[in-house]
Amino acid sequence: MPRRIVILALLVVAVISGALVLNFARPVRDLPSVSSSISIGGAFTLVDHDGRTVTDADYRGRYTLIFFGYTYCPDVCPTTMQNISDAMDLLGASADQVQPLFVSVDPERDTAEVLKSFVGNFHPRMIGLTGSAEQLAAVAKAYKVYFQKVQEEGAADDEYLMNHSSIVYLMDPDGEFVAHFTHGTTSDDMAAGIRKHL
Amino acid sequence: MKKTFVALAFFTAVAFGPAGAWAADYKVGDMTIHSPWARATFAMAKTGVAYVTIRNEGSQADRLVAASADVAKKVGLHESLMEDGVMKMRPAGAIEIPAGGMAMLEPGGYHIMFMGLVAPFKEGESFPLTLVFERAGQVDVVVDVLKDGSMGDEKMKHAD
Numbered sequence: 303m304p305r306r307i308v309i310l311a312l313l314v315v316a317v318i319s320g321a322l323v324l325n326f327a328r329p330v331r332d333l334p335s336v337s338s339s340i341s342i343g344g345a346f347t348l349v350d351h352d353g354r355t356v357t358d359a360d361y362r363g364r365y366t367l368i369f370f371g372y373t374y375c376p377d378v379c380p381t382t383m384q385n386i387s388d389a390m391d392l393l394g395a396s397a398d399q400v401q402p403l404f405v406s407v408d409p410e411r412d413t414a415e416v417l418k419s420f421v422g423n424f425h426p427r428m429i430g431l432t433g434s435a436e437q438l439a440a441v442a443k444a445y446k447v448y449f450q451k452v453q454e455e456g457a458a459d460d461e462y463l464m465n466h467s468s469i470v471y472l473m474d475p476d477g478e479f480v481a482h483f484t485h486g487t488t489s490d491d492m493a494a495g496i497r498k499h500l
Numbered sequence: 501m502k503k504t505f506v507a508l509a510f511f512t513a514v515a516f517g518p519a520g521a522w523a524a525d526y527k528v529g530d531m532t533i534h535s536p537w538a539r540a541t542f543a544m545a546k547t548g549v550a551y552v553t554i555r556n557e558g559s560q561a562d563r564l565v566a567a568s569a570d571v572a573k574k575v576g577l578h579e580s581l582m583e584d585g586v587m588k589m590r591p592a593g594a595i596e597i598p599a600g601g602m603a604m605l606e607p608g609g610y611h612i613m614f615m616g617l618v619a620p621f622k623e624g625e626s627f628p629l630t631l632v633f634e635r636a637g638q639v640d641v642v643v644d645v646l647k648d649g650s651m652g653d654e655k656m657k658h659a660d
Contacts, residue, residue, distance in 0.1 A: 371587075373542070376549035377580045377611050378587050380539060384649025416544050423542035423648050448586055461574070461615055468587040485582060486608070 342471060342479040344444035348405065348437055351418035351430035358477050364401045366473045370447045372408035372464045373420040382470065387425035388489030389496065396500050405441060406432040407449035407466050445471060472496055529636030530558025531597065536643040537652055540623040548572065548614040548621045550629065550643050551605045551652060556597040563594040564603065566632040573616030580608055594634065607651055621645045
């Protein structure tokens with residue numbers, strides 16, 4: 303066997319072992335489990351359901367519950383919207399400290415008018431936001447949210463679907479990340495999870 | 501005595517009448533279709549969703565292959581699925597109902613998707629829907645509209 307190949311093989315083994323050791327040695331708190339060491343959130347500029355341009359600064363002073371979705375989604379998004387609304391109701395008077403925000407990742411179909419109609423169906427304090435492709439890309443990047451348009455074969459141009467992150471974030475009054483709720487979190491658990499931070 | 505009987509009959513009708521109406525079961529071949537329900541939509545909604553539980557009492561598997569209704573331009577079988585925290589929705593093709601088993605169309609999974617709603621679905625209303633099975637054939641059912649974001653619990657409560 304040529305010496306060069308043996309050296310190369312040894313090198314590969316060394317790199318893999320090294321990687322394994324480092325991986326196991328890594329403290330648990332560094333794992334990407336949305337711990338506070340990962341930066342989530344930041345500045346954004348979007349348009350609210352009344353057509354006003356808003357920024358993250360407009361919602362400072364209150365906790366925000368922020369969720370990304372689209373109104374063309376009748377199955378999953380309304381479930382989360384309802385859970386957020388029920389959690390708000392369960393918070394009682396403390397709900398005043400919390401501002402729920404729904405960010406549509408589908409500005410093409412979700413005009414301010416559509417957004418207003420959608421959020422109004424769930425909770426009177428819910429605010430719908432969306433923006434230009436650039437504004438949405440920026441907020442999605444800040445919040446580590448993924449979304450992608452999916453045009454199924456045979457579907458009309460305006461019948462596309464969206465894949466999107468389903469996480470709900472709780473941010474503190476300074477806009478800093480506090481907690482997250484995965485899809486399927488009940489309104490009871492969400493309310494309890496919010497209450498302990500208020 | 502007669503008065504008591506009338507009162508009792510009235511009470512029974514009030515107490516169980518609506519429940520009976522809610523707990524609509526439909527049969528076609530070996531399929532029993534239980535409590536179809538939909539979610540109310542917001543006024544400007546273009547899409548809607550309906551759910552149903554189907555039980556197969558036969559010894560052969562069957563498949564739900566299509567659904568149709570005149571409340572929307574297009575009706576299809578869809579599924580939502582979660583992959584790495586990303587929610588995806590896509591056409592489901594056919595939904596299998598195993599022999600002696602059941603298929604549950606429920607929030608977050610398989611559902612009947614309505615695209616291009618003629619009018620928004622309003623809570624308390626109902627509409628006709630046709631389900632088409634590969635083996636059992638087709639059956640017309642009535643879908644009750646519950647509130648938006650509902651998980652169907654109130655329907656199940658009525659159905660018990």
